[in-house]
Amino acid sequence: MKRVLALGAVGCLVLGILVVVAANVLVVQRTDHLVTPDAAAVRSAQVAIVPGSLVRSDGSLGAVVRQRVETGVALYRAGRVGKLLMSGDNGRPEYNEPDAMRDAALAAGVSPEDVFTDYAGFDTWHTMRRAHDVFGVTSAVVVTQAPSAARAVDLARAAGLDAQGLVAGDGGRAGREVLARVRGVIQATLRPAVVGGPPIPISGDGRSSWAQVAPAVVPG
Numbered sequence: 001m002k003r004v005l006a007l008g009a010v011g012c013l014v015l016g017i018l019v020v021v022a023a024n025v026l027v028v029q030r031t032d033h034l035v036t037p038d039a040a041a042v043r044s045a046q047v048a049i050v051p052g053s054l055v056r057s058d059g060s061l062g063a064v065v066r067q068r069v070e071t072g073v074a075l076y077r078a079g080r081v082g083k084l085l086m087s088g089d090n091g092r093p094e095y096n097e098p099d100a101m102r103d104a105a106l107a108a109g110v111s112p113e114d115v116f117t118d119y120a121g122f123d124t125w126h127t128m129r130r131a132h133d134v135f136g137v138t139s140a141v142v143v144t145q146a147p148s149a150a151r152a153v154d155l156a157r158a159a160g161l162d163a164q165g166l167v168a169g170d171g172g173r174a175g176r177e178v179l180a181r182v183r184g185v186i187q188a189t190l191r192p193a194v195v196g197g198p199p200i201p202i203s204g205d206g207r208s209s210w211a212q213v214a215p216a217v218v219p220g
Contacts, residue, residue, distance in 0.1 A: 023182040031153040035165035037146070039075060042166055045139040047116075047202055048072040048081040049163075051127050051152065052088020052097035059100050064145060064171045069101050071168035072143045073108045081141055083114050083202055085131060087121030090211070097121075102210070116206040120195040124152050125187040128159040129194045135202045135209075137161055146170045147177040151184040158188035 036042065050072045054062035061069060065088075075081045084105055088097025098117040105115050116135060121127035131137040139162040142152045149165040156163035200209045 020178060020182055023185040024178060026185060027150050027154050027181045031150045031157075031165065034153050034157075034163070035149045035167065037167040039071075039078065039080065039166060042075065042080050042141050042164055044079070045081050045141050045162070045164065047083040047085050047131075047135075047137055047139075048075045048141045048143050048166075049085045049087060049127065049131055049137070049156070050101060050143050051124060051148075052086070052101060052121055055088075055095070055097050055100040059096075059103075061100055061104055065097070065101060066104070067145065067169040067171060068143050069104045070108075071166060073105055073110055075141060075143070075166065076105075076110055076114065083116060083206065084110060085116045085118060085135060085137070085140075085202065087118035087127040087131065089122055090119035091122060099211070112207055113205045116200065116202060116209045117211065118209070119211055120197070122195070124148070124155050124184070125159070125192070126194045128152070128156040128161060128163075129191075130197075131156070131202075132160045133194075134197050135200050137202050139163075141166050143168050147174040148180070151177065151181050154188055155184055158191060 050068045053065035056062060072084050076084055086098045086101035090096045090098055098119050102115050102117050106112060118130055120130060140156060142156050142163055142165045144152050146167045149167050153163050153165040
């Protein structure tokens with residue numbers, strides 16, 4: 001009996017490893033031609049989607065999300081995108097990724113009407129699905145670090161976006177991403193519902209998406 005149980009445990013472990021490997025290979029193969037570290041290789045698109053990450057208690061950006069915002073701003077300045085969509089977590093009143101990201105973009109000189117905020121970007125699938133369903137995005141450059149770029153673009157395309165990925169540095173947790181791609185494949189396949197909301201057309205004025213009035217900023 002013990003031997004049977006041991007063999008069963010080994011079988012489950014092997015199966016789990018195979019599932020993880022298959023999911024990672026699938027995601028990378030589906031997006032390899034769509035992800036680049038070279039901003040000059042990016043096709044023009046409606047918007048740069050900037051997924052959120054850690055914001056400190058004083059409202060300053062953590063290193064990962066700062067890289068993303070800076071890369072998105074550079075795309076905007078180069079004329080590759082016309083808008084920025086800052087999508088992150090604001091599930092608690094005291095924690096607000098989108099506003100911190102927006103304020104950093106404004107401080108860098110981006111026009112207020114070109115910066116949109118999405119306060120329900122609780123994970124990558126929420127961000128991409130809401131970009132399509134709520135903001136009416138059709139084409140986008142997803143700006144994120146190398147480990148998460150393939151999954152982010154795969155989910156964006158599953159959400160109905162003509163998406164490319166621009167690598168914003170090598171930060172992030174590569175090991176964690178190996179398992180995150182398994183969840184990503186499930187989401188891309190099942191396409192679960194996300195938090196909805198009234199339409200906020202990306203073709204309009206970004207300030208219509210703001211939950212709070214941005215403070216006065218001086219371009220840096």
